[in-house]
Amino acid sequence: MSGPNTEYDPVEVTPLKAEQVDAAVTEALAAIEAATTLEELKEARLAHAGDRSALALANREIGALPPQARKEAGQRIGKARGRVNQALAARQVTLEEEREARILVEEAVDVTLPWDREPVGARHPITTLSERIADVFVAMGWEVAEGPVVEAEWLNFDALNLGPDHPARTMQDTFWMEPAENAIVLRTHTSPVQARTMLTRTPPIYVVCPGRVFRTDEYDATHSPVFHQVEGLAIDEGLTMAHLKGTLDHFATAMFGEGITTRFRPSYFPFTEPSAEVDLVCFVCRGAAVDADGATCRTCRGEGWIEWGGCGVVNPRVLTACGVDSQRYTGFAFGMGIDRTLMFRHGVEDLRDLFEGDVRMTAAFGTEI
Ligand code: PHE
Numbered sequence: 001m002s003g004p005n006t007e008y009d010p011v012e013v014t015p016l017k018a019e020q021v022d023a024a025v026t027e028a029l030a031a032i033e034a035a036t037t038l039e040e041l042k043e044a045r046l047a048h049a050g051d052r053s054a055l056a057l058a059n060r061e062i063g064a065l066p067p068q069a070r071k072e073a074g075q076r077i078g079k080a081r082g083r084v085n086q087a088l089a090a091r092q093v094t095l096e097e098e099r100e101a102r103i104l105v106e107e108a109v110d111v112t113l114p115w116d117r118e119p120v121g122a123r124h125p126i127t128t129l130s131e132r133i134a135d136v137f138v139a140m141g142w143e144v145a146e147g148p149v150v151e152a153e154w155l156n157f158d159a160l161n162l163g164p165d166h167p168a169r170t171m172q173d174t175f176w177m178e179p180a181e182n183a184i185v186l187r188t189h190t191s192p193v194q195a196r197t198m199l200t201r202t203p204p205i206y207v208v209c210p211g212r213v214f215r216t217d218e219y220d221a222t223h224s225p226v227f228h229q230v231e232g233l234a235i236d237e238g239l240t241m242a243h244l245k246g247t248l249d250h251f252a253t254a255m256f257g258e259g260i261t262t263r264f265r266p267s268y269f270p271f272t273e274p275s276a277e278v279d280l281v282c283f284v285c286r287g288a289a290v291d292a293d294g295a296t297c298r299t300c301r302g303e304g305w306i307e308w309g310g311c312g313v314v315n316p317r318v319l320t321a322c323g324v325d326s327q328r329y330t331g332f333a334f335g336m337g338i339d340r341t342l343m344f345r346h347g348v349e350d351l352r353d354l355f356e357g358d359v360r361m362t363a364a365f366g367t368e369i
């Protein structure tokens with residue numbers, strides 16, 4: 001700031017000269033006009049009306065003028081700052097209006113969109129498939145039976161003719177509840193429901209039991225320590241392997257469509273005799289073993305068949321152990337993997353997708369009631 005000077009003529013102080021002031025105003029107005037956003041206008045305000053702006057600095061010079069010169073200089077600067085401030089205010093209004101208008105367009109909310117776009121939950125596909133499976137059997141007059149997942153060793157094994165030295169009873173396969181002397185397991189299959197049903201009811205018996213089962217398996221794309229099976233049990237007079245085959249063919253067709261039937265391969269289960277592995281006609285190549293281009297079918301690896309579960313005619317020893325007259329009655333039983341069935345039906349390639357609780361997986365199946 002210049003020192004006091006009685007001889008002072010404002011015209012002589014450069015920042016206060018009319019041309020300088022006008023130039024500062026012109027520059028300020030141009031900058032204000034050029035600002036196309038509120039941020040740019042803020043910068044223009046700082047540069048041309050802020051403490052360090054040319055007009056603010058000129059204003060400070062007024063104090064150093066002789067009293068007679070202050071009025072004119074004050075008026076000149078005052079008018080100049082007034083014009084700049086007015087232009088700033090006007091531009092502010094314009095830019096705010098523009099912003100409002102833009103927000104109205106850009107952030108418009110379409111109130112006519114469906115209101116239920118918040119994700120709603122869906123039932124787990126294993127639950128819905130279990131119910132569908134049960135429905136297939138209920139439609140044939142069967143009943144749905146249930147049993148506990150924490151099961152007595154005797155029902156899970158002994159009653160089913162699984163002697164104490166059967167390999168399936170080793171610690172590798174079974175989760176034992178502590179203390180071990182209580183002889184309680186997490187059921188390794190749904191077959192104890194067979195035993196429970198026979199012990200509590202009198203034939204004829206036609207039941208299905210979908211449920212959770214447990215084995216000490218690794219957790220990978222095709223194994224899980226927790227999985228799902230559906231058990232079927234029929235006990236009546238005169239039941240044969242043919243009834244079993246017809247029932248499973250119907251079940252396969254209900255799950256996979258017309259033409260998808262089953263075949264039996266000899267096998268062994270202590271609780272059935274004879275026993276069989278059940279295979280399905282490959283639902284991709286439909287038994288042709290090759291795909292549309294003549295290449296080996298990747299789903300069944302050229303077999304034309306896919307393994308689905310186990311089955312057999314109930315071993316008379318099991319009937320006897322469960323209080324059923326094995327002279328009068330015969331029966332058949334089967335057990336299928338529900339998870340496997342779901343993977344086949346829906347092309348799920350990794351079993352873990354069914355257990356990891358990602359709602360995107362579940363929601364894709366929608367909600368079936
Ligand atoms: N319980 C057998 C399993 O888990 C399957 C099965 C059920 C086999 C009923 C025959 C009869 O492997």
